[in-house]
Amino acid sequence: MQESYSEFYSHHLGHSVKVLTFGTRGYPLVIFPTTLGSYFEAKDRGMIESVRYFIDRGFVQVFCPDSINDASWYASIHPKHRLERHIQYDKFLYEEFVPQIRYNTPAGRIACAGISFGGFSATNFAFRHPEAVSHLFCMSGAFDIKSFLHGYYDDNAYFNNPADFITGADDPWLWNMKIILGTSNWDICLDNNLKFSEKLRQRNIHHWLDVRGDMEHDWPLWLEMFPHYVSLI
Template sequence: MQEKLIQFYSHHLGRDIDMLVFGDRGYPVVLFPTTMGRYYENKDFKLVESARWFVEQGLVQIYCPDSINSDSWYNRNIHPAHKVKNHIQYDRFLSEELVPQLQMKTRTHKIAVAGPSFGGYHAANFAFRHPDQVSHMFSMSGAFDIKTFMDGYYDQDTYFNNPIDFMQNANDPALWGMKIVLGTSDWDICLDANRKMSEILKSKGIDHWLDVRGWQKHDWPLWREMFPHYLSLL
C-alpha cells in the first residue's frame, strides 16, 4: 500500500500541517484522528490497514491530516471563545485549502470524510457545515456536542460548530443528498449521542444509517470492522 508523508502549509493556521496519504488514486477520503491523536494515529492503530484492499485496488485514497485539538477544544489554558475560534481556523484550512486541492487532484466534485471517536465529531461537523463539499460522512462512535469543552460559555461560533444544535435548524439542500452513517454499538459510550443525532436527522427527513453493532466497546477493533464496511458504500 503506497504511503506518503506530506506537509501542507495552511495560511489560515499559519503553519505546516503534517498529513499521511495512502494510495495514489481513487475517491478521496479524509480520515480524522481521535481526541488528541496525531496524523499517524489511524495508521498506528491499523484503521488504515483495515482498508488496505480498497487502497490497493485504487478505489480510495485516504488522507490523514493532523488535528489541532490541543490548541482548540482540549486547550485548558485559553478562554472558551478562543477554543472555538482556533477550531474555526482549522475548519477554514479544511474547506478553503485542503478540500479544494483534493477536488482538483482527484477531479471529484465532493469528498468523503470519516473518523473514530472525536474524529467522528470532526467528520460530522465538517460534513454538516459544508455539505456542498462532502458526499459521504462516516462517523464511528462519534459524539456531537462540544458544550462540555466550553465551561458554560456559549456564543454563535459555538452554536455553528455544535452539530447537535445547528443541525436542528439546518436547511442546506445538499444535506438531503449526503450519504450519512452514524456507527456505534451496544456497549459504546457514545451510543446515546448517536441515537440523539439520528433522531434529529430523522425529524428533518434526512436519510441516514444508524448502525448499532452488537456488544462491542468504544475502541479500535470496532472501528476496524466498521471502516472497510462503510468504504464499500462509496
Template sequence: MVETYKKWYSPHLSADFELLTFGESGYPIVLFPTSMGRYYEPKDFKLLESVEQFVDAGKVKIYCVDSIDKLSWYNKNISPADRIRNHIWYDQLILKELAPIARQETGKGKIITAGCSFGGYHAANFAFRHPWLVSHLFSMSGIFDIRGQLDGFYNDDAYFNNPIDFLPHDQNRELWNMKIVLGTTDRDPCRPDNEKLSTTLTGKGIDHWLDIRENADHDWPIWREMFPAYISQL
C-alpha cells in the first residue's frame, strides 16, 4: 500500500494534527482510532493489512486520523463543558480541514466514516451530525451514548454530540440516503448500544445493517473481519 504521513497546524485545535493515508484513489474513508488512540493505531493492529487488497486496487483511500480524546472526553482535569467544547473543535477540524482534503484528493463528493470501539462513536457522531457529507458509516463495536464521560453534566452541546439522544428527533433528509453498518458481537459490551441505535433507525425507517457476529469479543480480531466485509459492499 502507498502510505503517506501528513502533518499540519490546525487552527481549530491550535496545535499540530497528524494522520496517515493509505492508497491513492477510491472512496475516501476517515478511520478513527479507539479511545485515546493515535493515528498509527489501525496500522499497528493490522486493521489496514486486512483491507490491503481494496487499497491497492484503488477502491478506497483511507485517512487514519489522530484523536484528541485525552483532551476532550477522557480529560478529567477539566470541566465536562470544556471536554465537550474541545471535542467540538475536533469535529470542526474533521469537517473543515480534513474532509475538503479527502474530497479533493479522491474527487468524491462525500466521505465514509469508520471506527472501532470509541472510534465507532466518532464515526457515527460525525456522520449523523453532517449527513450531507457522509455516504457510508461503518461502526465496529461502537458506543453511541456519551453521557458516561460527563460526570452527570448535560447541556445542548452534549445533546448534539450524543447520537442516542439527538438522532430520534433529526429529520435531515440525507440520513435516509446514508448506508449504515452497525457491527457488534454476541459478547460485545457495546452490543446494547448498537441494538438501541438500530431500533431508533428502524423506527425512523432508515435502512441499515445490524451485523451481530457470533463467538467474538470486543477486540481487533473481529474488527479485522468486519472492515473488509463492509468495504467489499461498496
C-alpha cells in the first residue's frame, strides 16, 4: 500500500495543511479526524489498515488532511471568530483541496468519512457542498455545534450547524447522496443520530441509520463499521 506525505498550501488559511495519502488511484475518500486528532490519526488507529484491501486494488484512494479544530472550535477565542476560522478551513477544502482530487473518477465527486467530532466535520462539509460529495460515512457523530458558541448565533452558525440548516436545505444533490449514520446501542451519540435521522426522514432524504449492538463510542466500533461502509462505494 503506497503512502505519501504532502503539505498543501492554503491561501484561505495562510499556511500549509499536512496531508497523508494512501493509494495511487480509485474513488477519492477524505477522512476527517476526531476532536483534536491529526492527519496521521486514521493510520495510527488502524483505520487505513482496515481498508487496505480496497486501497491495494485501486478501488479507493484515501486522503487524510489535518484539521484546524484547535484554532477554531476548540480555540480560546470568541465564538464569532471560531466560526470564521472554521469557514476558512471549509473554503480551503472546497476551493483548494477537493478540486485537486475530485476528478479521480468520472463522477467528479468524493466520499467523506468522519468519526465522533470528525463525523460532524464530514457531515457539515458534505451537506454544505452536496454537489461535490457522493457518499457520507458518519460514525458516532453529532450534528449540533451550539455548545461551542455559548449562546452566540448568526448566519454563519446556522449554515455550519447541520441540525438546523438541514430543515431548510433544498439542494437537489442532497437527495442523490449515499448517507450512512453509524452508531450503536451504547454509543454516547446514539440519541444525536436518532434525532438527526428523523430530521432527514422528514425531508425524505434517503439514508441508512446503522445502529449496531452493544459496543461503546470507541475505536473497536468504528474499525468494524469503516471497511463495511467503504465496500459500498
